Amino acid sequence: xxxxxxxxxxxxLILVTLFxxxxxxxxxxxxxxxxxxxxxxxxxxxxxxxxxxxIGLFCLIAQWFPHLTFIQMNEMILGKWLGKGxxxxxxxxxxxYASSLLFYSGTxxxxxxxxxxxxxxxxxxxxxxxxxxxxxxxxxxxxSAEIFILVFFVLFFFLVLFISPEVKFENVQPIFEAxxxxxxxxxxxxxxxxxVNAIVLLMFFPVNVNNRKQASKxxxxxxxIGGIVIIIFxxxxxxxxxxxxxxxxxxxxxxLAKRINIGDFIQRIEALxxxxxxxxxxxxxxxxxxxxVLGIAQILNLKDYRPLIVPLGxxxxxxxxxxxxxxxxxxxxxxxxxxxxxxxxxxxLPLLLxxxxxxxxxxxxxxxxxx
Amino acid sequence: MNKCLxxxxxxxxxxxxxxxxxxxxxxxxxxxxxxxxxxxxxQVFAQVxxxxxxxxxxxxxxxxxxxxxxKGETVYEAFRxxxxxxxxxxxxGHLKILVMGEELAKEGIGESLDLLSRDWEIxxxxxxxxxxxxxxxxxxxxxxxxxxxxxxxxxxxxxMSEKAWSxxxxxTLDELIADLISDGKQAVIxxxxxxxxxxxxxxxxxxxxxxxxxxxxxxxxxxxxGDKLVGWLTEEETIAYSYVTDSVKxxxxxxxxxxxxxxxxxxxxxxxDVKGYIRKGNPEVDITIKVEGNIxxxxxxxxLNDLGTIAELEKIYEKEKIAIINKTIDTLQKKYKTDIFGFxxxxxxxxxxxxxxxxxxxxxxxxxxxxxxxxDLKILSTGTVNNSFxxxxxx
Numbered sequence: 001x002x003x004x005x006x007x008x009x010x011x012x013l014i015l016v017t018l019f020x021x022x023x024x025x026x027x028x029x030x031x032x033x034x035x036x037x038x039x040x041x042x043x044x045x046x047x048x049x050x051x052x053x054x055i056g057l058f059c060l061i062a063q064w065f066p067h068l069t070f071i072q073m074n075e076m077i078l079g080k081w082l083g084k085g086x087x088x089x090x091x092x093x094x095x096x097y098a099s100s101l102l103f104y105s106g107t108x109x110x111x112x113x114x115x116x117x118x119x120x121x122x123x124x125x126x127x128x129x130x131x132x133x134x135x136x137x138x139x140x141x142x143x144s145a146e147i148f149i150l151v152f153f154v155l156f157f158f159l160v161l162f163i164s165p166e167v168k169f170e171n172v173q174p175i176f177e178a179x180x181x182x183x184x185x186x187x188x189x190x191x192x193x194x195x196v197n198a199i200v201l202l203m204f205f206p207v208n209v210n211n212r213k214q215a216s217k218x219x220x221x222x223x224x225i226g227g228i229v230i231i232i233f234x235x236x237x238x239x240x241x242x243x244x245x246x247x248x249x250x251x252x253x254x255x256l257a258k259r260i261n262i263g264d265f266i267q268r269i270e271a272l273x274x275x276x277x278x279x280x281x282x283x284x285x286x287x288x289x290x291x292x293v294l295g296i297a298q299i300l301n302l303k304d305y306r307p308l309i310v311p312l313g314x315x316x317x318x319x320x321x322x323x324x325x326x327x328x329x330x331x332x333x334x335x336x337x338x339x340x341x342x343x344x345x346x347x348x349l350p351l352l353l354x355x356x357x358x359x360x361x362x363x364x365x366x367x368x369x370x371x
Numbered sequence: 372m373n374k375c376l377x378x379x380x381x382x383x384x385x386x387x388x389x390x391x392x393x394x395x396x397x398x399x400x401x402x403x404x405x406x407x408x409x410x411x412x413x414q415v416f417a418q419v420x421x422x423x424x425x426x427x428x429x430x431x432x433x434x435x436x437x438x439x440x441x442k443g444e445t446v447y448e449a450f451r452x453x454x455x456x457x458x459x460x461x462x463x464g465h466l467k468i469l470v471m472g473e474e475l476a477k478e479g480i481g482e483s484l485d486l487l488s489r490d491w492e493i494x495x496x497x498x499x500x501x502x503x504x505x506x507x508x509x510x511x512x513x514x515x516x517x518x519x520x521x522x523x524x525x526x527x528x529x530x531m532s533e534k535a536w537s538x539x540x541x542x543t544l545d546e547l548i549a550d551l552i553s554d555g556k557q558a559v560i561x562x563x564x565x566x567x568x569x570x571x572x573x574x575x576x577x578x579x580x581x582x583x584x585x586x587x588x589x590x591x592x593x594x595x596x597g598d599k600l601v602g603w604l605t606e607e608e609t610i611a612y613s614y615v616t617d618s619v620k621x622x623x624x625x626x627x628x629x630x631x632x633x634x635x636x637x638x639x640x641x642x643x644d645v646k647g648y649i650r651k652g653n654p655e656v657d658i659t660i661k662v663e664g665n666i667x668x669x670x671x672x673x674x675l676n677d678l679g680t681i682a683e684l685e686k687i688y689e690k691e692k693i694a695i696i697n698k699t700i701d702t703l704q705k706k707y708k709t710d711i712f713g714f715x716x717x718x719x720x721x722x723x724x725x726x727x728x729x730x731x732x733x734x735x736x737x738x739x740x741x742x743x744x745x746x747d748l749k750i751l752s753t754g755t756v757n758n759s760f761x762x763x764x765x766x
Contacts, residue, residue, distance in 0.1 A: 112491055173720040242549050258494055259545075268494075 006210045011142035013218035013225075014149045015287065019201060020226025021152075022284030023104055024193045026251050026277055028230055029237035033246035035186035038171060039178040040246065041235040047187035048227035051195030055223050057350050058198065059216040062205055064357060064364075066212045070202035071298040076364065077356050084299055086349060091295035093345045094200045095316065098288035100330070100338075102126055102320035105281045107327060112254055113274060123320045126285070131313035133286045134293060135306060138204055141286055148279045155276045160232060162260040162269075167239045192339050194227060196346030200291035250327060253277070289316065395422075399459035402436070402522030405507025406446060406483050407472030413483060415449040416440045416470075417461050418511045418522050425520070434575055435519045438511055447486045463490065466497045467526040469544070470507040470563065476593065476600035481551065487544055495545040498529055501593045503562035503603065510565055512573035513585050519578070521587070529561065529589055537613045537622040537638075538606045539589040551598055554730050555715020559612065562591035562603060596709040604699070611699035614660055614692070615712050617643040623667055626688050629680070632671020636688055636750070638664040647718030649725040655741045656714045658696070662688075662748045669759040676757055681750050689746045696744045710737045 007015075032040035065073050070090065075083030105126050106119040114122065133141050178186075201219070209215040237252040240259055246252045254277070257270035293312055297305035324330035357364065405416035417439045424435045439457045443449030453461055469487070471480055487493050502510055511521065518524035532539045539561045542550075550558035565585055571577055572585025592609040594602045604612060613619045619641040628634050640663040648655045666675070666684070673680050703709060715733050719726040729736050 115491060170716070170720065174723045177723040241545070244549070244552050245545065259496070261496065 005138045005204075005208050007139060007142040007204070007208055009209060009211050009214040009218045011146055012205060012209045012215055013222040014145045015142060015283065016198070016201065016219055016222025017226040017229075018145055018149065018152070018280055018283040019198060019287055020194050020223050021229050021280045022193070023101060023281065024190070024226075024230045025233055025253055025280055026104065026108060028190055028193060029234045029246050029252045030249055031189050032186055032234055033238055033243050033252070036178045036182055037243040037247075038173070038238055039176055039183065040186075040238050040243065041172065041231060042176060042178070043183050043186045044190060044227075044231040044234045046183055047190035047194065048224070048231065050187060051191050051223065051227065052220065054191065054195040054347065055198065055219055057347075057354075058202060058205075059219055061350055061353055062202060063212075063216070066206045069204070069207050069294065069298060070199070071295050073202075073353070077353050077360065087295060087299050090199075090345055090349070091292050091299065093341055094288045094295065095292035095312070096319075096323070096341075097197065097200075098130075098285055098292055099316045099319035099323050101281060101285040101288060102130075102316060103323055103330065105278065105285070106320065107330075108251060108254070108274075108277060108281075111250065113271060120317075120321055124317050126282070127313050127317040127320070129282065130286050130289050130316075131309055133282075134290050134313075135309050138208055138290065141283075141290070145283055148283070152276060152279050155273060156229065159257060159260070159273055159276070160236065162262055162266060163236055163240060163256055165262070166259055167236065168242075169239065171239045171242045172235070188343075189335065189339060192342045192346075194230065195223065196342045198223070199346040199350065200288055203291040203294055251277075289313070393460075393462070397459055398462040399439075399457050400465050401461050401463050402465060402520060403468045403470065403511055403525065404463070404466055405440075405470040405472070405511045406475060407507050408475040408478060409442065412442045412444055413446050413449050413475075414440060414442045414508075415446055415453070416507055416511050417450075417453055417457075419457065419461065420520060432575075434514060436521060438508070440508065445486070446483045447490075450486070462492065464492045464494070466493060467522050468497055468529075469499045470510050471499060471501045471560070472507050473502050473504070473600065476501045476560070476595075479598045480595075480600075481598035484544070484548065484551075488548060495548070496543050498526060498541050499544055499547050499560055500525070500529070500563045500589070501560045501600065503564050503591055503593070505563075505565040505569070509569045509572075510563055510587055513565060513569070513587055514572065514575060514577045514583075515587065516578050516583055525563070525587060528587075532589055533613075533618070534620045535622070537619045538610050540592055540609065540613060540616075540618060551595075553713075553716060554733065555710065555717070555719050555726070556713035557709045557711045558595040558598070559604075559711045560593045560595070561589055561609075562593050564588050564590050594703070594707050594709055594711055596707070601709060602707050604702075607695060608699040608702065611696045612711065614641060614662075615643055615645065615658055615696060615700075617641070617645075619643075624664075624688065624692070626684065626691055628669075628671035628673055629683050629687070630672065634669045634671060634673075634684065635667040636664045636684070636748070637667035638662055639751070640664075645713065645717045647714060647716075647721040649718065649722050653739070653741065654714075654718050654725075654729065654736055656717060656743070658742065658744045660692070660696075660744070660746045662692075662746065663751055664748060665751055666753045669761065672759075672762060674758065674762075675753050685748045685750055688748045692746045692748075693744045696746070697742070700742050700744075704738045704740070708734060708738055710734075714740055714742075 029040060032043050036043045065076060068076060071087045074087045078086060102123050106123045109122050110119050205219065206212040206215040233253050237246045237256055240256055241252060249255045254270060257273035260269055261267040293308050294305050296308055324333060399419045401417040401419050403418035407414045418436050419439060420436055424430050424433060439453045441449045441452035443452050475483065488495060513521060515521045515524040518527060529539055529541050533541050540559060542560050547558055550556050566588050567585035569585050577583045577585055590606060592604040592612060593600050594604060619638065622638045624636050624638060625633050626636060641660060643658060643660040646657045703711060
């Protein structure tokens with residue numbers, strides 16, 4: 001097993017940040033603006049604060065058995081067969097999301113950058129890099145994340161700097177028109193993509209983090225950094241494009257990059273900025289894929305997860321092509337099915353674990369020592 | 372074995388191409404586009420640069436651009452049909468100006484704009500203009516001096532006249548769409564006219580003359596209700612519109628001297644603030660315009676060394692400006708009944724609750740809005756001289 005891979009708390013923090021930003025950076029502003037209009041950025045702030053509670057829940061679970069992954073924890077707490085059943089659901093979710101993210105990156109490139117290239121070739125290329133990453137192991141992924149986060153933040157910094165002259169505060173006024181009810185309602189999709197899905201991080205947190213005590217702190221900090229990036233993006237989208245365009249665009253943050261124009265000199269650099277989304281999407285997909293591969297290996301009690309990587313990679317690439325017939329279906333699926341799937345795995349399952357753990361506490365405390 | 376595999380992998384890097392590559396010699400770069408409605412069909416025009424004529428070498432002296440057109444039931448269809456005529460696929464990524472026909476504007480521009488916001492190659496940062504008493508084909512057929520590519524001429528002169536004169540208003544596609552969908556603001560688009568003989572205008576002869584037989588000029592501002600053109604503002608009203616919506620960069624304005632004759636104020640800076648209120652259940656709008664300027668020219672007798680004269684000039688300017696702005700607002704409230712100033716948005720920002728009650732019948736409410744205009748001019752300098760030499764001219 002890859003149990004002895006170790007990543008530092010800083011590397012873990014970066015992975016959390018990239019995971020939080022991941023898809024959200026592309027699609028969240030649009031979804032939020034559709035419901036909350038010009039108050040979308042407020043929803044993002046509220047969502048981030050609520051998300052902290054969810055992250056807190058994960059940290060709570062993680063500290064019971066710091067040497068076990070989430071899959072092993074399920075088995076430990078819920079018993080062998082129930083645990084395996086629940087774990088299968090968990091693996092199913094992360095695998096579906098890995099393919100769905102491949103679909104995202106394919107659609108994104110297809111709509112904006114390479115419209116004539118078949119999506120299959122784009123997805124296969126992306127899948128190959130992901131398979132490579134997972135094959136090389138968590139340590140390599142973490143180290144490359146360390147490098148790419150710099151690229152990410154440099155690009156992010158320039159994007160924010162260059163787009164700031166275009167900000168029109170009229171677009172976000174009047175502030176808080178949406179009202180508390182709408183704001184709370186529209187936070188759910190945000191919480192889903194940013195924090196609830198972060199449950200897949202429990203596949204290597206805190207097992208593979210070298211300093212387990214500091215790891216929880218990194219989880220929070222990483223999440224907050226990622227959240228702030230999304231809040232900034234949402235705010236910029238609404239204040240530059242206006243609430244209507246933000247909601248109408250499929251990828252509003254890319255449209256944002258298109259608007260950059262400093263003195264008719266620095267302009268048309270959106271293709272460069274696309275690097276931002278590719279980096280974030282890559283790491284999020286890789287983490288999902290890693291979680292599903294490792295999860296299957298652990299459910300089947302395999303010694304090594306590597307033999308599974310290539311076949312699952314192929315399945316993911318094919319699945320990404322057939323998973324959604326079109327973008328509209330995908331948006332619909334996210335709003336109806338996806339959100340329940342995420343919440344049942346990412347919130348109700350942990351809560352169930354908390355309840356069962358509370359009942360079986362004494363019994364369980366003995367178990368790890370004896371095993 | 373491994374080395375062999377590695378070599379194959381490396382070599383394969385050189386074999387890759389790009390699926391979406393399009394070489395420059397396969398593209399027809401469209402700088403200006405025209406859309407007009409002809410008998411239930413869209414007619415789309417594309418003004419395309421002829422690369423060999425633009426380059427320094429190899430120019431044969433024919434026109435720098437060429438115009439393709441096609442008809443179709445949708446804009447996109449017509450756009451693609453152009454390849455029947457054009458040897459290259461039209462590339463819209465560098466589009467600078469979109470010319471809408473007056474007839475189309477009267478019927479509604481909404482449908483024809485959708486393609487332009489949906490297509491991935493088009494950026495929404497080009498200007499939109501509407502033809503007045505002419506058609507897009509005539510406008511796009513006219514050759515121009517100084518800027519040899521007509522689309523560039525149109526783009527630059529709109530930008531310049533907005534900056535230096537404020538009698539035109541540049542509107543980009545995204546601004547236009549934002550206005551079209553807003554509850555509290557209606558769209559305006561600047562008008563474009565053809566002055567002179569359009570037949571000679573389309574040939575190269577036009578640019579061989581010192582004063583061309585035909586020229587493209589911006590004038591008037593079209594007023595929209597929804598996506599339909601309902602009328603035109605005069606130049607004076609356009610300037611008033613620019614002042615209210617805070618788009619004046621610099622401008623000049625004639626005023627009458629205290630004792631007859633004219634003077635000109637050069638406006639260097641203008642800032643307007645539109646505030647909406649609900650007072651006793653009635654919507655009200657306060658417009659405060661702060662202007663800074665210099666004395667540009669004096670064509671009358673007055674003593675500029677006197678502080679009193681400056682103060683008096685400021686007052687005259689303010690009074691005249693307020694009158695024009697009030698007149699413009701009145702025209703829109705009474706004649707066109709369309710809120711192009713964004714008063715609705717101002718009220719929305721100030722009082723969202725009340726706005727929700729009135730927004731459905733804002734069209735009628737707008738006609739009854741009380742508008743308080745306040746203009747404040749500060750004259751900063753008198754140019755390079757104090758008193759005009761006119762004072763000293765001996766009869």
